Amino acid sequence: MATQHTPRNEQARDFLVTRRAKITPQMAGLELFGGNRRVPGLRREEVAMLAGLSVDYYTRLEKGNLSGVSQSVLEGICRALHLDEAERLYLFDLARQANSAHPSARRHHVSRPVRLNVRPGVQQILDGMTRTPAFVRNGRLDIVATNVLGRALYTPLFNSPTRNSAQALPNMARFRFLDPAAREFYPDFDSSAGDNVKLLRAEGARNPHDPGFTELIGELSTNSEDFRVLWASNDVRLHHSGTKLFHHPVVGQLRLNFEAFDLPGDPGLALTALSAPADSEATQQLDLLASWALSLESSATQGVAGIDLQS
Numbered sequence: 503m504a505t506q507h508t509p510r511n512e513q514a515r516d517f518l519v520t521r522r523a524k525i526t527p528q529m530a531g532l533e534l535f536g537g538n539r540r541v542p543g544l545r546r547e548e549v550a551m552l553a554g555l556s557v558d559y560y561t562r563l564e565k566g567n568l569s570g571v572s573q574s575v576l577e578g579i580c581r582a583l584h585l586d587e588a589e590r591l592y593l594f595d596l597a598r599q600a601n602s603a604h605p606s607a608r609r610h611h612v613s614r615p616v617r618l619n620v621r622p623g624v625q626q627i628l629d630g631m632t633r634t635p636a637f638v639r640n641g642r643l644d645i646v647a648t649n650v651l652g653r654a655l656y657t658p659l660f661n662s663p664t665r666n667s668a669q670a671l672p673n674m675a676r677f678r679f680l681d682p683a684a685r686e687f688y689p690d691f692d693s694s695a696g697d698n699v700k701l702l703r704a705e706g707a708r709n710p711h712d713p714g715f716t717e718l719i720g721e722l723s724t725n726s727e728d729f730r731v732l733w734a735s736n737d738v739r740l741h742h743s744g745t746k747l748f749h750h751p752v753v754g755q756l757r758l759n760f761e762a763f764d765l766p767g768d769p770g771l772a773l774t775a776l777s778a779p780a781d782s783e784a785t786q787q788l789d790l791l792a793s794w795a796l797s798l799e800s801s802a803t804q805g806v807a808g809i810d811l812q813s
Contacts, residue, residue, distance in 0.1 A: 511566030513707065513736075514596045518564045520736045521583045522549055529584065544582075552582035568600035588704065592738040595707035616640055616712050617771050618671060620647040624765065624773070628652070633792065635758070636775040638765070641705035642715045643674040643698060646771065651788070654795035655776070658687045658751065674698060675718065679726040689755065690747045699732040700739040707738075709770070746776065752794050753787040 523543040527534055530544060530552060539545075544552075550560035555578065563571060563579070576597055580590045617640050620628075628636050628649040635655040637648040645656070653660060656672070662683065664676045675698045678684045678691070688694045705715060722729040742762050749755045758776040765771045778784030 511568075511600070513566070514568050514593075514600065515564060515566035516734075517592065517596065517736045518579075518583075521585065521589065522546070522564075525582075525584055530582070549579070549582050553578035555579075568597040570601065571597050588700075588738045588740045591740075592704055592707050595704075599707060599710055616642065616644075616709070616714060617768055618644065618646055620771065621768065624768065624771075628773075631775065633788065634775050634777055635788070635791075636773060638771050638773050639674065641701075641709060641770050642712065642718055643701065644671040645674065646671060650795050650799060651792050652776075654791050654798070655748065655750065658683050673718065675702060675722060675729075679722050679729045686749055688747065689749050694746070695728060696732055696737070697739060697741065699729065699735075700737050701741055703733070703736065704738045704740075741772075750787075750791065753791050756784045756787045758784060758788075 523541065525543045527544065527548065530548065532544075532548060546561055546564060547557045549564075550557045553560065553575070555563075555575065560579075563575075573594075576593060579585075580593065583589075585593065620638050624638060625647055628638070628647060631649055632651070635649070635652040637645050637652040637656070639645050645659070648656070658681075659672045659674065659677045662672065662677045662681045664680050665672050678688065678695050678698055684695075685691045702715075702719065706719070709715065719733070723733060744760060745757055746760050747755070747757050756778070758778055760774055760776045762772050762774045765773060778788055
């Protein structure tokens, strides 16, 4: 299947243009002196003034040419466009990739391999979290490891036809956008789907040379209108904590808190653990889910038909 690829200069151009459109003169503290404005947000010259740059230089940057841009210039743009931490990191990643693409640096550039498994020590940590659903994912949202309760929680994803085969890693974005069952599993589908796309956007700037990432974006863009619309927004985010809402086929609807931790010893991997307040209904549902998972594991061990928790 043919894949789609967005050149880095187009990524930078689209990102800066969409950020500029989000900031009104009032938000930037600029006075309006009447007249019709032809742009929804700031003009280029206004961003240049706020960032302390010449209009010509900012215009060059907004056209996607970030090669050679200094940290102080990037910081000025971040302030002018009111970028949050996720957007700031994304802009710096785009600039780093622009510099690595320069002929003098390209021969020294080595693409970061995408991890498809975890070290035994990480798996032992997961297995020790017997009352907490937990999993490890890579930047393109493949689930590369999980514990028994995490596998049970994400049963619809593991059993989805989007896996292609029992050996294929389940991918959270592929499930959300290509499997109709995702809309039932995620009651807040629109919000959670948007978060997936924002995470993928950020990964595209961190590791743009990953062919698996390019293939995934091409597949989702070709087969999902929802994905195409969200991808065009150029939004990014960090995903360290919050809540997730599920409608599980066994225990029903439950809302869980999550914490996500980057694994310093395994660059590109993050561990996510989910929990519920003590004595809450969600805690009781997790206990029920744990019992269900153990019964299935026992049935599988005895050769009884059931969901394979180790697939």
